[in-house]
Amino acid sequence: MMAIHVVSGDEDGERGGAPDLCVEDVSRHLFEFSRDQVDLTPILLLVPLVLGQDKINPRYLTLLSATLTFSQSLGLLGGRPGASTYIVGVQDEKAFYLVPHEVQQVLDIKLDNVGVDTSSYHCK
Known part of the structure; x- marks a missing residue:
């Protein structure tokens, strides 16, 4: 089993703003997700961002x-x-x-x- 975590923010009202998510938050989410599992849970972290309009x-x-x-x-x-x-x-x-x-x-x-x-x- 693998955890897929999508992080996205809405900084300054702009779509795709920089996410505000701490390492502690991700660790907590993964711990809760893998609570009943014996092995380490792999994670795929997706960070959708808009890095510019034309370039x-x-x-x-x-x-x-x-x-x-x-x-x-x-x-x-x-x-x-x-x-x-x-x-x-x-x-x-x-x-x-x-x-x-x-x-x-x-x-x-x-x-x-x-x-x-x-x-x-x-x-x-």
């Missing part, structure tokens, strides 16, 4: 880049309808991203076909 406000870039350095980070998903990207990591000032609109068939990789072309399934 990302530059003041967010350093923080977004730092978020991607966490080993637990699953990345950032954003954009606008029909033009979304999934950013999976950064190196220096470059972002590595995937386009979630391209659907591909699943590959069955076995020992007898390890030479199958997987290049379109990776960041370039």
Whole structure:
């Protein structure tokens, strides 16, 4: 079982404002959720934000880049309808991203076909 926690705020009356949620609050929610479970409960923390109307406000870039350095980070998903990207990591000032609109068939990789072309399934 996994807990999915969505945090969103309404700072200054703007949609998608910065959330005001403390680590203690998340810890309390997770403790309550996993009270009867023996094992650790994984969490997927979703933070919906509006980072700019037409483009990302530059003041967010350093923080977004730092978020991607966490080993637990699953990345950032954003954009606008029909033009979304999934950013999976950064190196220096470059972002590595995937386009979630391209659907591909699943590959069955076995020992007898390890030479199958997987290049379109990776960041370039």
